[in-house]
Amino acid sequence: MSSGLVVALSGGVGGAKLALGLSRVLSADELLVVANTGDDFEHLGLSICPDIDTLTYVLAGLDNPVTGWGRRDETWSFMETITALGGEDWFRLGDRDLALHVERTKRLAAGHSLSQITGDVCRRLGVGPRVLPMSDDPVRTRVRSDDGWIDFQDYFVRQQCRPVVRQLAFTGVADARPQPEVMAALGGGRVRAVVICPSNPFISIEPILSVPGLRAAIENCGAPVVAVSPIVGGRAVKGPTAKMMQELGLAVSSATVAARYGDLLDGYVVDAAGSGDIKTKVHVAPTLMTTLEDREALARTVLTFAHSLT
Numbered sequence: 001m002s003s004g005l006v007v008a009l010s011g012g013v014g015g016a017k018l019a020l021g022l023s024r025v026l027s028a029d030e031l032l033v034v035a036n037t038g039d040d041f042e043h044l045g046l047s048i049c050p051d052i053d054t055l056t057y058v059l060a061g062l063d064n065p066v067t068g069w070g071r072r073d074e075t076w077s078f079m080e081t082i083t084a085l086g087g088e089d090w091f092r093l094g095d096r097d098l099a100l101h102v103e104r105t106k107r108l109a110a111g112h113s114l115s116q117i118t119g120d121v122c123r124r125l126g127v128g129p130r131v132l133p134m135s136d137d138p139v140r141t142r143v144r145s146d147d148g149w150i151d152f153q154d155y156f157v158r159q160q161c162r163p164v165v166r167q168l169a170f171t172g173v174a175d176a177r178p179q180p181e182v183m184a185a186l187g188g189g190r191v192r193a194v195v196i197c198p199s200n201p202f203i204s205i206e207p208i209l210s211v212p213g214l215r216a217a218i219e220n221c222g223a224p225v226v227a228v229s230p231i232v233g234g235r236a237v238k239g240p241t242a243k244m245m246q247e248l249g250l251a252v253s254s255a256t257v258a259a260r261y262g263d264l265l266d267g268y269v270v271d272a273a274g275s276g277d278i279k280t281k282v283h284v285a286p287t288l289m290t291t292l293e294d295r296e297a298l299a300r301t302v303l304t305f306a307h308s309l310t
Ligand code: FO1
Pocket: 011, 012, 013, 039, 049, 050, 051, 053, 054, 069, 070, 090, 091, 092, 093, 097, 153, 156, 157
């Protein structure tokens, strides 16, 4: 397969599985992962970046294999004490994970960029590929439910996705500058594929594509754009994707996701033939990633398919 850079767009848990697969079949300098930052929020005075951290931990082999987020081998003394003190304990912060939030908060306050901090953390945790935020400017996903607008983590974690989603907004995105290294990579003529990982299209991928300039840079990077559907067997693998689709009046199908990405896609990987009326070129392959081998196999499938589209 040809050399060149693979740029992967990813949210948290689901997308990180494919990002790991890609990191196993590519050399570190052949993979750039662009992370959604719309899920970021300030909590207990800390700046928390769930999708960046999930990608970092997964690529470092430090992720919690049960939850998919946070770290393995965690202890929970901090949370136990927060609870005992009557503090907010709905968002679980393990002791090791907490150190990252404390250090990032301090460095942000000292004027370091999210990209600089993320790059340093990845180096210290032994992550080979570059993991970069979609922007160093703040973007916050908000959900309008029947009780009004709520912050993303309040919807996703505190209220466990129970509120009905009527509308989504990415506050700050209009003023967010695309991350410069990502733009330089996309404009550098050395991209061999852009991979849209199987994250939730609405809350994880669309914020990335909404950062001014990023979508156009992807469209004009000269390489095929291939997405992997997050819908497997007609259902979302996990998370609120299917529920959101129903609440937004959309069919729960791979075709709906493809339609959301519109003419950005050159190729689309789905788990079953006949996944509805899909305009772009479709490749049918297993997309459920349970094992590490599944992750690597899907990564190879995506890259081979992308290569066939050049
Ligand atoms: N998700 C939960 O469902 N419950 C939690 O308590 C929780 C804590 C948490 C801590 C750090 C982190 O990086 C992620 C965490 N997540 C938790 C996941 C997070 O809310 C989601 O992964 C993303 O925001 C959506 O992909």
